Structures are given as C-alpha cells and as structure tokens.
Amino acid sequence: MVRKVRAVMLKKRITLKDIARETGVHVSTVSRALDPVERRSITPEVIEKVHGAAERLGYRPNRIAAGLRTNRTMTVGVMIPDITNVIFPPILRGIESVLEPLGYASIIVNTDSEKERESRLVDVLRDRGVDGIIHAAALRSDPSIARAAEDGMPVVTLNRRVERACIPYIINDEEGGIRQMLSHLSDLGHRSIAHIAGPQNLSTGQLRLAAFRDCVTSMKLSHNERLVVTATRFDEDEGMRCVDALLSSQEPFTAILCANDRLALGAIERLRGRGLHCPTDVSVSGFNDMPFLNLIRPKLTTIRIEQHSAGRTAATLLMRLINSNDLESVPIETILPVELIVRDSTGPAKDAAPRPTGRYSAARHT
C-alpha cells in the first residue's frame, strides 16, 4: 500500500525581532541580553524580560545568520578515507566527544584515498565555511590541504603529516609499536621475520615499513629484503596474495609481522589454506587492534591504537587553533602511545635456534 504525504507549511521561525517587539526593547539589546558575554552591560530586569520572552516564544537562534556576521559556523570538517573502515568510527566518536559539548558540529567526508576527490572535498568544506579541518585521510602528498592551511584555515592532521607545512599533526607511535612487536616475536625465538607492508602511498604503510627495517637491523635479526612484500591495499585479499608471494619466494621464515590487522587475517587464512597452522607453524601479528578481533580465531596478537583518544586529541588541538589567542601554544607534533596486545596468533618459533647466531630455521612450506 502506498499512502501519500501531505504538503505542510513551514512554521514561522521566531527571530530576535519578534522578541524585541514583544519586550519593547531594541533587537540589539535582545541580542546582547541573550549573549552570555555581552550580558554584563545589560540591566538584570531587561535580561529577565528578554529571557522570559525568548523562552515563551520558543526562540532558537539562527546560526546561519550569526555565522554570516561573525564568520564562524561552529562547524568543522573531518576528512577520512572511508567510514566503512572500522578504525575510523571510534576516531569520529572521539572527535565528537570534545566538539559537541562546545557546540560544534562536524561534516564528515570520505576521500576514498583519491587525490582529486580529496582536493575537491577540501574546497567543499571551505565553501561551507567550516571553522577548521581535521584531516585523517592518509594520502601522503597533498597540496590542497596545505594551501588551505596557508590561507589561514585551522587544520590538524591525524595519522599523517604534511611535509614542509606548519600543520600540527597527531600520529601514533608506529615505530614503537613495530619495535614492541618485533621484540615480542624475538622473545618467542623468531629470527626470520617476514613483513607484509601496507600501501606505500599511505603514511602508515610507509612508516611501519621503515620502522620494520630499522628495528630488524638494530635488533640484530636476520634482515632479508626478500621477506618484505608490499600490499597494494589494506585488506584480506592482499594479505593472502602477499602470503603466496612469501611462500613462493622459498625464503624461510617463522613469523609474519603484518602492517595491519586485515592483512594479518588474510595471511592467516591463506596460510591455513596452504596447510600451515597459526601460530604452531607460523606466528602472525597485526596492527591497529580493530573491533571484533576477539571473535576471530586464532585471536590476533596486535598493536592497539587508541583511536578514540586520537580523535579527542585532534579535536582538542583544533579547538586550540581556532579559539586560542596564542597559537604558539599548539604543539606541531603529538605522538600517541600504542600498546602491545598479545593473544593467540603468536607463539614460540617452531625450529628456533637456541642462540641468535644459529642457522635459520628450515622452511616448512611447499
């Protein structure tokens, strides 16, 4: 059955003018009486009268009009690659948790990690007069956001830093995470550790790979570039493909450190398909600690990133940029701590040599 909607007349909006007429004072007085700051210079009884009338008439301030005059919309733009990626919703809730109490709303846009889409969206946000932008889209090179910042738009970036630009950035301690994971694996006796790296056009992919290389050498693990394969996307399919590549390279390894959880899940799945059990045959680790990981077997050992607090931090910094009279106080760099979460996907190296200088463990595959 299909019923119809009837047309409805929009109810007239109550404005300052209505309150002014009602109370007999001028609209500017009404405006001041309603403004918690300007209120100081208004007689208590006028304030009383105005508030009474406002209440009675159901006055709601028109933010659009105020925004036109003050050039502030109380709106911020939030750019992310893709909201369906589970790591972003907690970030958004974190952002919201500081913005909403302050009366700010956010406009969220998905860039899909496409360069031109991203720069078009920056313009969309600017056209809408957002007071600032939180940029969590992971594309590394990005002229449009830098230009916006140069033009005076308050901007902070999350998980990424724009080179040569003076834009505050919040990043997670990627390197620390990689190091913790490597020493965890090392403690379990692993010496030949493979890495499934993330896309290199994303900063997380790049940072984690660089950290992997650094730590492997500084920890005196066997460093073999053939144990590094790079995924083109952060997803399970790529995790599978990279495992195939690792196995067919014939290089022996006893563990795979993956650049994120989804790669790790794909890797484990494919290992299983090839008759290799995790963690008995190969240990696999992830990164991010995304939701639902506790439901997937084996439970993944990973690095937890506090997405919610990253969002909070980004929003807090942006507020300081927007409202603070001394911008000098806003730190350019903020590094958030990460945490090693040991679960079931990592275990003792199967053929680990008793001494680090021993021979490599034998390959079990093929």
Next chain:
Amino acid sequence: MVRKVRAVMLKKRITLKDIARETGVHVSTVSRALDPVERRSITPEVIEKVHGAAERLGYRPNRIAAGLRTNRTMTVGVMIPDITNVIFPPILRGIESVLEPLGYASIIVNTDSEKERESRLVDVLRDRGVDGIIHAAALRSDPSIARAAEDGMPVVTLNRRVERACIPYIINDEEGGIRQMLSHLSDLGHRSIAHIAGPQNLSTGQLRLAAFRDCVTSMKLSHNERLVVTATRFDEDEGMRCVDALLSSQEPFTAILCANDRLALGAIERLRGRGLHCPTDVSVSGFNDMPFLNLIRPKLTTIRIEQHSAGRTAATLLMRLINSNDLESVPIETILPVELIVRDSTGPAKDAAPRPTGRYSAARHT
C-alpha cells in the same frame, strides 16, 4: 620536540562585489550570470566576462550568505544510534552517494539510543538549519522528530517508523527475512527452534520477535515461549547470557535464530564453551550480514540487509521531499528486500536436543 605554529592572517575572501567591481557590472548581474538558471536572461558576453573574472579571482560562493537569503543550507542531518556499529557506515556511504553529487553535505549525529539526547540533537540540527533529516536511530517512541516533521521539516526514517506520524519510512523486510530463515531451518529438519530476541525498545528487535512468533505458528513448528529469550543489548555478551538462559531452562531445541549477528556470535561462543558445537549440535543463525562475518568461524548463516541501498533510498526520498513540488508522489512506506545467506552455522538437525550437562535426555518435538 615541540615546535610552534605561527599565527596566520586569514586571506580575504572573494565576493560577488569584487567581481562586480572588476567587471563593471552590478553585483546582482554577477549573481545572475553565475546562476545556471537565471543565466538565461543575461547577455552571453557579460556571462563570459563575469565567468572570466570569477575564474581569475578564484571566486567561491559563500553558501552561508546564500543560505541566509534562500533559507536552504544544502545540508541534511543524519541521526544514527552509534557510528561504531558496523551496520551504519555503509548506510552513510549510501546516503552520501546520493547527496554529494547534488551538492548536499550531511551532519551526522549519534544518539546512543538515548531519548533525551536524541531530542536535543533534533534541535541541534534544526538550529543549524538543515534542509531535512534522515533518522536512522532506532528508538521507537519519539516525539521530537515527529514535532519537527509537523513543523514542516522534511524527514524520512530508516529501519523504523514513527507511529501516528505521516513520515515516510524505509524498512527492511524483517518478516520476510525471519520467514526465510525459519523455512531454511525447517528444511534442515529443525522443529524446536529457539529465538534470542533483540531489545524490545528498538524496532528491529520488536519486529523480528513478532515475525518469529507469527511464522513459527504459521509454519506449524513447535511454539514454546520458553524458547524465546530477550537480550537487553545487541551484543555478544547478551548472546552468551541468553544461551545460558536457554540451556538452563531445560527446554530442548536444535537451533537458535538470533535477532542479529552479534547475538549469534556470542551464542556460538558460549555454546562452544558449554561443549556444544555449531552446527553439529546446534544450528545458529544471525541477521544483518555485517562485515567481517566471512572471517569468523563457523561462517554465519544470516539474512543480508542491503545497508548501502537502504541509505541511497532514504536519501533519494528525502531529496524528493525537499525538492519535489508534489510531495504527493513520495511513498509513505518502502520495504526493501532481504536475502538469505546460507553459510556454515546451520546444518541438519541432530535427533537429540542439546545436552550440556548430560543430565537429561530430551525428546525431539514435532
């Protein structure tokens, strides 16, 4: 290390007035020359000149100012319970896929299914002058959104319908989904089927329970109210608790139809903890087909809801409400089809009912 941000002067914005000065025509002419509709009544050479100047100066229209005059912000509000719930991001992308090409942006708010928060957020959206609201927050009774609709605000609801209000709603074919699942289970030989129902203050929870009761009787399965337990939240913990309740009731059953996937996942987990294997001992089914289900063992048999297209549909209807001159054409009710996805968590009914403790031997119901 902590470097500092330097203060930056906001670059002056180019306005219609600047273009008018540059081209020597009046600002109203500039406005018309730039408006694709009004453009008809302007000389081609003036249009040329104006567009040239606009291009050269880098003019970007001020939507705030336009919005004040036209009373349209090209913004819609989207209300959801919680963005971290994986079913909502696809809905949002669906909405965005319709809205963005039309020049609309959306403000997303999370209600956390709290009544007063929800009604406060309706006000927030109205204050911001959104042109319409898509309401996907599942609280069943809700005066504030109905009031907004009465005041002339275009509103559509998703996954829920506001009683007694003339608000177009989009729902999924919950009953059809339940029926499909029940006949699937019935085909597998199950006759005693338990139901873990969702929270009854959410419409999905309520609708699915009602459908379960209807279908069970109409399909002549054994109807036993003691095989129905109600969860207080849609999560794994509640799924576990409900399984405990079912098992301790001593009622025999061979399958559990759960009101959503998370309840099902919790149920399977707890069954396993009690020594019952899914699907060998008990079949379990979910609802929603949320992401990552393919990574969790056993792969869950469920009902797929097309979240993305639900979002698209909602947005399309809202656009019709906002822009159509005859609102009569907007259907009040839209029911979207669902699809049975058979995977590994359902199998042939075992002759014996589950016996967690082995203390009783259950007869099979007919």
Next chain:
DNA sequence: GTCAATCTCGCAATCGATTGCATGAAATTT
C-alpha cells in the same frame, strides 16, 4: 549643585548573496 565618569541601551551598518521591481534600450509590430 555642577561636572565628569559610568552605565544602559538604541541606531544603523554590516556580513554576502538573492530577487522583485524598475528602467532604459533594443527589437518587434502595426
């Protein structure tokens, strides 16, 4: 009791774009 300082509030401009109406010129008709 006069003058200055202070306080409260109104006036009017302003933010930038839109739009009904008016005007003068060009095009068309008679």
Next chain:
DNA sequence: AAATTTCATGCAATCGATTGCGAGATTGAC
C-alpha cells in the same frame, strides 16, 4: 515612424544576528 513588447541590467530590500558608536540617563566626586 509610432507604439508596444522584449530584453538586459541596475536598484534596493531582504534574510537574522552582531557590534562599533553615540546619546541619554544615572551615579559619584568635589
């Protein structure tokens, strides 16, 4: 050629709130 229509553009009001400035009114000081 005069009259009328059409057309392109300018004028000015408007949306609703904010805010610098100034006018009265009130208070206080000497």
